[in-house]
Structures are given as C-alpha cells and as structure tokens.
Amino acid sequence: MAVKVRIPTPLQKLTNGKEEVDAAPGTIINLLTDLDQKYPGIGERISESGKVRRFVNIYLNDEDIRFLKNEETEVKDGDEVSIVPAIAGG
C-alpha cells in the first residue's frame, strides 16, 4: 500500500495525465519531495521553500492540513491526500 494523491487538472500534465498517483508515507513535505522525484517539477508548483503555496489547499482524508500540523502532518499508508487550488465563494 501507499498513499493515494489526487492531482488537480493544472498539474496532470506533469503526471502523464493521471488524476491519482501513489506516493510514499511520511510528512506532507516529504511526500511532496517524493512526488517531485517521480514527477519532476511538480514539487515547486505546490510548495516554495518548504511551505505549501498560498493558493494551494492540501487535504488529508478530507481534512485541511491547516487544521492538522500543516506541512508536518504525518501521512500513513492507505491515507488519501488531495491537492486542490483555492476557489472563490458564493
């Protein structure tokens, strides 16, 4: 088992069109590093100097990581991570 990561449309060019990819467990920031090794270039799109970009929201099993431990949130095998651009309200 691995961690399932849901990739938003703008980044699917970097994952060969895949909406969902696997990554290694660990902290969110480590997971992003792991993703970047598998899909070069994806890391800098999501984070900058170890911080998730301002307009990117990351969810662990439906919970915003900002309610958890942000970039240091631990992700286990079988967890599901979603990367979602921030969107406007209504």
Place this chain on the structure above:
Amino acid sequence: MGYVRGLKCRECGREYPVDPIYVCEFCFGPLEVVYDYKGIKKVLTKRAIEKREMNLWRYRELLPIDGDPQVGLKSGYTPLLRADNLAKALGVNELYIKDDTVAHPTLSFKDRVVAIALTKAKEFGFDTVACASTGNLAHSVSAHGARSGFKRFIFIPATLEASKIVASLVYEPNLIAVDGNYDDVNRLCSEIANKYRWAFVNINIRPFYAEGSKTHGFEIIEQLGWNAPDNVVVPCASGSLLTKVWKSFKEFRELGIIKELNTKVFAAQATGCSPITTAIKQGTDVIRPVKPNTIAKSLAIGNPADGYYAIQVVNETGGTGEDVSDQEIIDGIKLLARTEGVFSETAGGVTVAVTKKLIDSGKIARDATTVICVTGNGLKTQEALHGQTVSPHYIKPNIGSFEEVLDNIRRGGK
C-alpha cells in the same frame, strides 16, 4: 467587441488567453481579467453611462464579455438609500445603504455576478452551468439559468436553511445537497469541475464571474453623484466582493470618472466565521481557516479564497476589520428594518452591526460619509429571526377586543 486583452495571474504575472480557466498553471495564483483601459477611456464617460438603461450593463466596457449582454438584462442598479434614521440611531451624519435586497431576479448581489458569468458561459459555448453555493448563488444560477436555457447543477451544503433550499428548487435545477459544510462542497466541486465540461460559475468561470461584483461599487459612486464615499463597509465570505468593490473605485479613478479616491474599506464578518477580520486584527496576511459556526450562513466560508487580497485592500486603504456575534447580527437586521424599512438577510445584519461597532469605537468618524453594503434579502433567512421579533397582538373579532389592545399599544407609546 469587448475590451478584454486576456487573463493574468495575480501572483506571478503569467499571461493566459481568454478561456474558462481560473488558476495559474504555474503557481496556482488566481487569474484576473486584463482590460484595455486606454481604449475604454475613449468611450466610457459619465455622460455615456448616464444615457444608458438602468441596469448593471451600463458599465459594460468594464465587464469581461466580448459580445452583447445575454443574461440578466434587468439586473443591477439597485437603490442607494440615504439612511437618515439609521444615521441618527448610530450617531453619524451621513449614512447610505447600498440595497441589493431588491436585486433582480433573486434578491441578492449574486444576480450581478451570475449575469456576467452566464453571459460568458454562452460566449464559451457551454450548455450546462453549475455552482457551489451557500444559498444566494444557488438561487441566482437556478433562476438566471432557467431563463437563459442552461442545464443546471447546483451544489449546496445539506444543512442550509429550508427556505433557501425551496428558493432554488422552484426553478427546477438539479440540486445536489452535500453532507458537509460549504468548504467541503467547494472542494468537491473543484474536483467535479476538473472532470466535467461545465461552466462552474465560481470555479472555471470565476475570473469573469467575480468581475460582476464591481457593478455594486460602480453604482455606489454613480449614485453618490460621481463621488467615492469616505468609508464603505463590505461583508466578507470569500473576500471577493470587497476586493472587487475597491477595484471598481480604482477603475473609475483610472478612467478619470472620479478625480479623488480616499475611501477606507472595512471588512465585516460574523465572529463565528471570521478568518479575514481575525487576520486583520492580528496584523498578519496569513489566513487561518476556521470551521464556521454562525447564523450568517451566506458568509460562512471558513477558507476564504480571496481573503489574502481582501486584507491587502483593507490595509492599503486605512480601513480595518471587525466581527460581530450572532445576537449582534440579529439586532443589526432588526435595527435596519425598524429604521429604514429594509429587511436584510443575516449578512446585512453583519454589516450594520459591524458599522455600529466601528462608529462606537471611533474607527468610523461621525462626520464622514459611509456606505453600508447590504447584499441579500431577509425573506430568505426568516428562520434566523424566529422568536426574536416583536409579537402579534391576538384579539377576538370585535371592536371591544381591538380597543383593549389599542389602549395597551398607546400606553406603550407606539
């Protein structure tokens, strides 16, 4: 032809063509419409605007469409009421209510943004429109979409007020009630928007949709006799309306339609969902998302996408942010209704109560001109007032019973 040159990332400045896209592919920053202001300046003057029909399309050069308006041809141009009774109650000289409780067709400012969004959706050739909504947007997409012939998918939190759900269902859209709060709905919709080729007004049409909010601000200036107010108090959910009201003021200055602009912009939220005003008070531009818990459901966005920019506007203009409790919101709704005869939904209670607080604390000067934005109609959220209003007088059907009550009323001084 319109005056849109393209889209541009607000963060990194990368440029994009006019397409149904909403985030920068590189940094995920929001995309914004870029206009040819030089071209607009040649045609858009006060006199030109004054000759046009009284609807939001009178500012069409500053709206992101290419052809003729197609949706919401009677939307916008709501009253700006001089609120002398409320001003007296709050102890200030000059107060105005920008009254979008009577927006056409669904009684909230969302009728503005949806008019633009659906016109743009037609230009892009979509046959289906969709939205994630706290209620008002659902009504407007359902109604505008019905009249203009779109298939409609409306996503709402299942916990919305019953009356708000009926007010969407009557237009017979496909209403999807999601077991979750607004932020959950929004997140789900952004995944759905990735998968289906629909015009999600607040997702892939967002750069165009959001521009419609500017018309609320254009009208304020025009209705003040082509002057900007000293203060404007704007309710914040995502923060988009506040940033666009300020943008509208700046555009009018850029075009020379107004000469001076010294408006302070104030952000208003409910204490039970105040990520933007909390950040302003703490002097940071980092938004901590919250789990909303307030009667002001139309403002209950815990993770406000434009919060960062709203904070910038407030700081840039010398305004501030303030939040109010649910009881203060109810008192605000009642005060506005009692003094000015305007029944606003909870968001209007928020702006009125916040204005009161800002006046009491001296942050809004008593001799300044202040506009309070009231963005939706109270008939939509009557539940909020159950048990909070005055009571009817119950009588028997005879004159004696009536006069008994009348004596009591007169003794009470009414």
